[in-house]
Amino acid sequence: MQKGTQILILLFFVLLSTSLNAQNYTLSGVITDHSNGESLSDVKIVVPSINKGTYSSADGFYTLTLPQGEYEVEFRFIGYKTLKKTITLNESKKINISLKTDENTQDFEEVTVRGEGRDENVKGTQVGTIKLEMDEIKTLPAFLGEVDVIKTLQLMPGVQSASEGTQGFYVRGGGPDQNLVLLDGTHVYNASHLFGFFSVFNVDAIKDVELIKAGIPAKYGGRLSSVLNVNTNNGNNKRFGVTGGIGLISSRLTVEGPIVKDKGSFLISGRRTYLDVVTKPFIPEDGNFSGTSYYFYDLNLKLNYKLSDKDKIYISGYYGKDDFTFSTGSEDFKVDMPWGNAVGSIRWSHLFSDKFFMNTRASVTDYSFSFISSQDDFQFGLNSGIRDYGGSVEFSYLPNPRHRIDFGVDYLYHILTPVSVSANQDDTEFDVGEGQDIFGHESAIFLSDEFNITEDWSVHAGLRFSMYHHVGPFTRFEDDVVGVNDSSTTYNQGEVIADYNFLEPRISTRYLIDDKSSIKLGWNRNAQYIHLANLSAVSLPTDIWYPTTDILKPQYGWQGSLGYFRNFKENTYETSVEVYYKEMNNLVAFKEGVLPQDNAQSNTDNLLTQGEGYSYGVEFFIKKSLGDFTGWIGYTLSKTERRFEEIMDNKYFPAKYDRRHDLSVVASYELSKRWTFGASFVYATGNSITLPVSWYLHNGDLQFEFEDRNASRMPAYHRLDLSVTWFDKPTKTIYNEETGEEETKKKRFRHNFNLSVYNVYSRQNPFFLFVQDNGSAASNTFQLSVQQVSLFPILPSITWNFEF
Amino acid sequence: MKKLIYIAILSTVISSCTKEVLVDIPESEEKLVVDGRIETGEPPVILLTRSNNIYDETSGNLLLESLVSGATVTVSDGSNSVVLDEICSQSLPPGTEEAIASFLNIDPEELDDVDICFYSTTNTAIYGQVGKTYTLDIDFEGEQYNSTTQILQPHILDSLYWKEDPDNPDNGYSWMTLTDPAGQFDAYFWECRRINLNSDGEPIDDRYRTTFNPAFDDAFFDGLTFDFAYENPFNFNQETPPEERGFYQRGDTVVVKFSKINKPVYEFMEMKYTQLQTGGSPFATPSNLPSNISNGALGVWAGYSPSYDTLVCDD
Numbered sequence A: 001m002q003k004g005t006q007i008l009i010l011l012f013f014v015l016l017s018t019s020l021n022a023q024n025y026t027l028s029g030v031i032t033d034h035s036n037g038e039s040l041s042d043v044k045i046v047v048p049s050i051n052k053g054t055y056s057s058a059d060g061f062y063t064l065t066l067p068q069g070e071y072e073v074e075f076r077f078i079g080y081k082t083l084k085k086t087i088t089l090n091e092s093k094k095i096n097i098s099l100k101t102d103e104n105t106q107d108f109e110e111v112t113v114r115g116e117g118r119d120e121n122v123k124g125t126q127v128g129t130i131k132l133e134m135d136e137i138k139t140l141p142a143f144l145g146e147v148d149v150i151k152t153l154q155l156m157p158g159v160q161s162a163s164e165g166t167q168g169f170y171v172r173g174g175g176p177d178q179n180l181v182l183l184d185g186t187h188v189y190n191a192s193h194l195f196g197f198f199s200v201f202n203v204d205a206i207k208d209v210e211l212i213k214a215g216i217p218a219k220y221g222g223r224l225s226s227v228l229n230v231n232t233n234n235g236n237n238k239r240f241g242v243t244g245g246i247g248l249i250s251s252r253l254t255v256e257g258p259i260v261k262d263k264g265s266f267l268i269s270g271r272r273t274y275l276d277v278v279t280k281p282f283i284p285e286d287g288n289f290s291g292t293s294y295y296f297y298d299l300n301l302k303l304n305y306k307l308s309d310k311d312k313i314y315i316s317g318y319y320g321k322d323d324f325t326f327s328t329g330s331e332d333f334k335v336d337m338p339w340g341n342a343v344g345s346i347r348w349s350h351l352f353s354d355k356f357f358m359n360t361r362a363s364v365t366d367y368s369f370s371f372i373s374s375q376d377d378f379q380f381g382l383n384s385g386i387r388d389y390g391g392s393v394e395f396s397y398l399p400n401p402r403h404r405i406d407f408g409v410d411y412l413y414h415i416l417t418p419v420s421v422s423a424n425q426d427d428t429e430f431d432v433g434e435g436q437d438i439f440g441h442e443s444a445i446f447l448s449d450e451f452n453i454t455e456d457w458s459v460h461a462g463l464r465f466s467m468y469h470h471v472g473p474f475t476r477f478e479d480d481v482v483g484v485n486d487s488s489t490t491y492n493q494g495e496v497i498a499d500y501n502f503l504e505p506r507i508s509t510r511y512l513i514d515d516k517s518s519i520k521l522g523w524n525r526n527a528q529y530i531h532l533a534n535l536s537a538v539s540l541p542t543d544i545w546y547p548t549t550d551i552l553k554p555q556y557g558w559q560g561s562l563g564y565f566r567n568f569k570e571n572t573y574e575t576s577v578e579v580y581y582k583e584m585n586n587l588v589a590f591k592e593g594v595l596p597q598d599n600a601q602s603n604t605d606n607l608l609t610q611g612e613g614y615s616y617g618v619e620f621f622i623k624k625s626l627g628d629f630t631g632w633i634g635y636t637l638s639k640t641e642r643r644f645e646e647i648m649d650n651k652y653f654p655a656k657y658d659r660r661h662d663l664s665v666v667a668s669y670e671l672s673k674r675w676t677f678g679a680s681f682v683y684a685t686g687n688s689i690t691l692p693v694s695w696y697l698h699n700g701d702l703q704f705e706f707e708d709r710n711a712s713r714m715p716a717y718h719r720l721d722l723s724v725t726w727f728d729k730p731t732k733t734i735y736n737e738e739t740g741e742e743e744t745k746k747k748r749f750r751h752n753f754n755l756s757v758y759n760v761y762s763r764q765n766p767f768f769l770f771v772q773d774n775g776s777a778a779s780n781t782f783q784l785s786v787q788q789v790s791l792f793p794i795l796p797s798i799t800w801n802f803e804f
Numbered sequence B: 001m002k003k004l005i006y007i008a009i010l011s012t013v014i015s016s017c018t019k020e021v022l023v024d025i026p027e028s029e030e031k032l033v034v035d036g037r038i039e040t041g042e043p044p045v046i047l048l049t050r051s052n053n054i055y056d057e058t059s060g061n062l063l064l065e066s067l068v069s070g071a072t073v074t075v076s077d078g079s080n081s082v083v084l085d086e087i088c089s090q091s092l093p094p095g096t097e098e099a100i101a102s103f104l105n106i107d108p109e110e111l112d113d114v115d116i117c118f119y120s121t122t123n124t125a126i127y128g129q130v131g132k133t134y135t136l137d138i139d140f141e142g143e144q145y146n147s148t149t150q151i152l153q154p155h156i157l158d159s160l161y162w163k164e165d166p167d168n169p170d171n172g173y174s175w176m177t178l179t180d181p182a183g184q185f186d187a188y189f190w191e192c193r194r195i196n197l198n199s200d201g202e203p204i205d206d207r208y209r210t211t212f213n214p215a216f217d218d219a220f221f222d223g224l225t226f227d228f229a230y231e232n233p234f235n236f237n238q239e240t241p242p243e244e245r246g247f248y249q250r251g252d253t254v255v256v257k258f259s260k261i262n263k264p265v266y267e268f269m270e271m272k273y274t275q276l277q278t279g280g281s282p283f284a285t286p287s288n289l290p291s292n293i294s295n296g297a298l299g300v301w302a303g304y305s306p307s308y309d310t311l312v313c314d315d
Helices: A002-017 A102-109 A134-138 A149-153 A275-282 B002-011 B062-066 B097-104 B108-112 B263-278
Strands: A024-033 A044-047 A052-055 A061-067 A069-076 A083-089 A097-099 A129-132 A159-161 A169-171 A179-183 A206-212 A226-232 A241-246 A250-260 A264-273 A293-306 A311-327 A333-353 A356-375 A378-397 A403-425 A438-452 A457-471 A474-477 A488-491 A496-512 A517-528 A530-533 A544-547 A555-568 A573-590 A608-624 A629-644 A661-670 A675-684 A694-698 A701-705 A717-727 A731-736 A741-746 A750-758 A768-774 A783-790 A795-803 B017-021 B032-039 B045-050 B072-076 B081-083 B085-088 B117-120 B133-140 B143-150 B159-165 B168-179 B187-194 B209-217 B225-230 B253-261 B298-312
Touching (some): A044 A061, A052 A061, A061 A069, A083 A097, A129 A149, A149 A226, A250 A293, A275 A293, A403 A544, A573 A629, A694 B032, A694 B045, A694 B062, A694 B298, A701 B263, B032 B133, B032 B143, B045 B072, B045 B133, B097 B108, B097 B117, B133 B298, B143 B298, B159 B298, B168 B253, B187 B263, B209 B263, B253 B263, B263 B298
Parallel strands (some): A179 A226, B032 B298
Antiparallel strands (some): A024 A061, A044 A052, A044 A069, A069 A083, A129 A206, A206 A226, A241 A250, A241 A795, A250 A264, A264 A293, A293 A311, A333 A356, A356 A378, A378 A403, A403 A438, A457 A496, A474 A488, A496 A517, A530 A544, A555 A573, A573 A608, A608 A629, A629 A661, A661 A675, A675 A717, A694 A701, A731 A741, A768 A783, A783 B017, B045 B117, B072 B081, B072 B133, B085 B117, B159 B168, B168 B225, B187 B209, B253 B298
């Protein structure tokens, strides 16, 4: 730790010493949407005459330091009218900008003014980053009518889905637990509903989504593979508005409006599925499955208030719950399986000056999963969960146009309940061991600097020093002691049982070859202190989160990434090729042959084994983001393998999500202002799977023998989805009695219908495979075969969306 | 209880569809499979078979096709060592049919139809005795395989009773009260048969059968006294109305065979029944049955120490 701190301090002063330019003035301000006051991030601010520019931050804040003089400054943002402003800079100035959407322009002037294409993919320093435009994804085909950000991300190169419809996403060969999923800056542990068919992110509440696959900035930590940053809308601070949608299985409603006009606003967004209501008539009350139902609901809340020109407070909350009940009616057998996330945070953003600002955040996140089954008077319950309390302080300092320095501290207090089991029959309580909670402190300090060495060469370098302390109370059971807990060590509350730390350097650099093309290189080392041990090939809420302990070591790894980016036809076409290599250590898996309930009178980590893995690949991407016809093609060629000490004698085997080929084609065609068509096609190599290699008989029963892990492949996965969206005319014609002329006015109530068809050619895609014995031994017709289970055939859906 | 979670999850997949596919499965080396048991008062019986590849073609009786003959099988208890004879089902010593049918898990009438050969003996010196450790040695095609097992002290159930299901008059589960010895590892194996006579004057069940989850250990209930119920494994068939399946009827006489088994045998049995319930499911980790035989052989050499109790199903 000593050494780490010294390096950080040293680095900090080195960076500061580069900020010795004077005679400059700062232009700064906040950029908002003219219609609703929502701050706009990633707006490009350029000064063409001297070829300088910047982008607005997540809060819409921009700052640009220039020598004294008169400049024409342009504010450009896709979907918005470019604003040009002449600014005389003889002192530091604060100019707030509000941009008008393209749509407004078209409605009234009937002139086609196209927003300028973004060249951030070429000019940004960050390698391996994907940003989603929320408007863009809303017209793409959606599964059961629910537009979903994670499913859209799975259409991007380097991002894979686990299997049909599921949310667990895999970035460049990393596991689903290796993605840092942040909702307004707070961790979300299980970002899925309905066994993963929907994500917890309600698109109506989302402002922007960013996925970082490589060169992860130093301010993010605790996960090996990626960062998924989801920010919610702040709410309209000018007027009240309602948006919503009614679909076949779910509906959503969002209300937003000012708390105090131009000062503060709120947004409340809710969703609920009504699968339970829809299916209820089909489940007879006295039938075999009466009482079986499923639903989920979630709520997003966001409040923000401007305390002063320098201070703003944001409060963000999410609460979601899934409830699955399975009942066999008359047989008195019932399973209840609720799970859900609760996430809350408060953030204070403060500007010390135009060049120095701070974000302070306090947050709590809670994920819990329960499983309760009862048969007659026997009851069995299982709980698993995680709760984090966190705090962070982040500073950003922009001493001169060449540098942006971020530094701060980050802290999380983890309380994990890996599995807590209870069982009772009438009054007899079974002794299933203490379901002990595990406590840990995770903390980090970080420093990074994004700076331009020359006009063409920029570097984003950072250092993160992270620490983890496993603390008591805790009881360590010795391995292989079953039934009798006579061999254990108990630690007191607060006692440090084990501590770990990592120095995590990060660097990402971009060299502009010319105005249209660049080369980017990224390298990062990350550590991860919380692990997901998954038992199954599909992402399920039953997978167990487990923290680093005295015997379970932190995961760590590094990734190197190199990319070539080039845009064509004034940024109409964006293309890129990226290669990466990733190494992961101390990965976590269950030992062979264990079951999660084997941990009675033991610690769950006694059932786990650790190992290592690597992944490498190349990703191709072509995107057309301007014009009536837009879309992209992404293709990934990759290989991912792992090995574990206690699985297959430490031999390498393909990861479950090792996928040689992964292709996505996405297209959207705007036929007119009223009609938009969307299509997406995916093709992926089948997932690897462990199938039995031989069979034998024991006491007349057919038993299977397995050999190498994941040695077989499921058939390839491919699917085509189509959609069409019809928009109501956005304007109406009114006869003006005063002038005697007809006038065009914008409608307050706007709506659209989206028709999506999932799996158009009804491909039977593999969900899983199993070996079945056909016929019977007695009738001499015995034969084994491999059977494939598929989930969804062709599935049309319709959704009605509205706003006013 | 572990099957509940799989049922729950699989039921969400109820609308899914299934079809046969052809995928590559690596070829596997043929292995020797040992299905051996010894219990109190009974001779050791060992059935030797071979493992088969998944896509291997089979035409006739599975058991017959994979039988292994010509091995030298020796069982010893430390003082006696007996080389077992190869005995075939069509020429069984009188009075052993029931035990052998139970061991082979086939109906006694079928014993004459198929000629299944296994290894056993009529030498009573090596018949199972409580408290002894038995060593198994197999010499087959130049390879040596061995294992040991024990016949532990039997454990006697506190009581048995029958409880009528409120929704199903005259049907109910068989219940038992068990007091587990405190402070030690204990594992149990549960079998049963009904001995009330059918219309032919024969016992209604011709042999012992296991329930769906017959093996359990005391990890959850060390030292406790509690009651638990078990279903009737004999009437999960077409002839029984669905609402009566798994129940014992009023008037049934049930013999419960409740055996102590040691830890390696329990581990094999636990995984065996887990695999039978979840085999091939994507929600389970692929798990092999942990064999207690050396040299890569599959299967188990199992010692059983049974206690018997009889229940007449009535209030």
